Amino acid sequence: DQQVKQNSPSLSVQEGRISILNCDYTNSMFDYFLWYKKYPAEGPTFLISISSIKDKNEDGRFTVFLNKSAKHLSLHIVPSQPGDSAVYFCAASSAQGGSEKLVFGKGTKLTVNP
Amino acid sequence: GAVVSQHPSRVICKSGTSVKIECRSLDFQATTMFWYRQFPKQSLMLMATSNEGSKATYEQGVEKDKFLINHASLTLSTLTVTSAHPEDSSFYICSAQGSFNQPQHFGDGTRLSIL
Numbered sequence: 001d002q003q004v005k006q007n008s009p010s011l012s013v014q015e016g017r018i019s020i021l022n023c024d025y026t027n028s029m030f031d032y033f034l035w036y037k038k039y040p041a042e043g044p045t046f047l048i049s050i051s052s053i054k055d056k057n058e059d060g061r062f063t064v065f066l067n068k069s070a071k072h073l074s075l076h077i078v079p080s081q082p083g084d085s086a087v088y089f090c091a092a093s094s095a096q097g098g099s100e101k102l103v104f105g106k107g108t109k110l111t112v113n114p
Numbered sequence: 115g116a117v118v119s120q121h122p123s124r125v126i127c128k129s130g131t132s133v134k135i136e137c138r139s140l141d142f143q144a145t146t147m148f149w150y151r152q153f154p155k156q157s158l159m160l161m162a163t164s165n166e167g168s169k170a171t172y173e174q175g176v177e178k179d180k181f182l183i184n185h186a187s188l189t190l191s192t193l194t195v196t197s198a199h200p201e202d203s204s205f206y207i208c209s210a211q212g213s214f215n216q217p218q219h220f221g222d223g224t225r226l227s228i229l
Binding site for chain 1: 116118120123146148155156157158160163173207209211214215217218219220221222223
């Protein structure tokens with residue numbers, strides 16, 4: 001049972017345009033969400049996070065939106081740059097019970113074309 | 115900051131060999147380290163969580179006698195795959211967390227191939 005779903009395995013956008021990566025989750029106990037970026041042959045790199053008490057968090061070109069009622073979050077990258085081309089993983093955790101283990105989606109491969 | 119080093123990056127060995135993978139937090143103290151496994155085209159799956167000085171907590175279905183985890187210090191955790199077999203071939207990756215509610219920072223992973 002996939003608790004975190006990234007339904008688009010890939011996304012291609014033009015440089016300068018907006019990239020929107022989507023993520024859905026099923027576990028209502030999740031209260032902390034993260035996006036990681038992964039280049040080939042490297043480990044995931046933390047990008048941005050959001051707590052369930054917020055609906056938006058912004059860091060430079062990256063903004064994460066959280067819609068708790070829909071159990072949906074999205075990562076917006078604007079403007080997109082060729083260097084943003086990577087696999088993006090959505091992850092979720094629940095602090096309830098003292099455990100912070102992350103549940104990951106399968107990832108979305110973003111390609112930004114020059 | 116928040117650099118996690120994982121070694122080795124690639125291991126190829128014969129069936130029956132035990133393989134040790136190291137995970138180090140280089141510029142911060144990691145109260146908790148996590149070990150994941152990833153199969154092709156699948157998501158990262160948590161294997162176990164370890165806190166410094168205590169026994170690791172394994173996820174359901176992960177054999178603790180097969181995957182030995184030691185977290186001897188606040189900067190080092192090791193995963194030993196004992197008597198590895200071809201079905202253990204996978205991508206193993208560790209992460210480290212400085213404190214509660216902080217992001218996990220990942221190593222670059224270890225590609226394990228058992229012949």
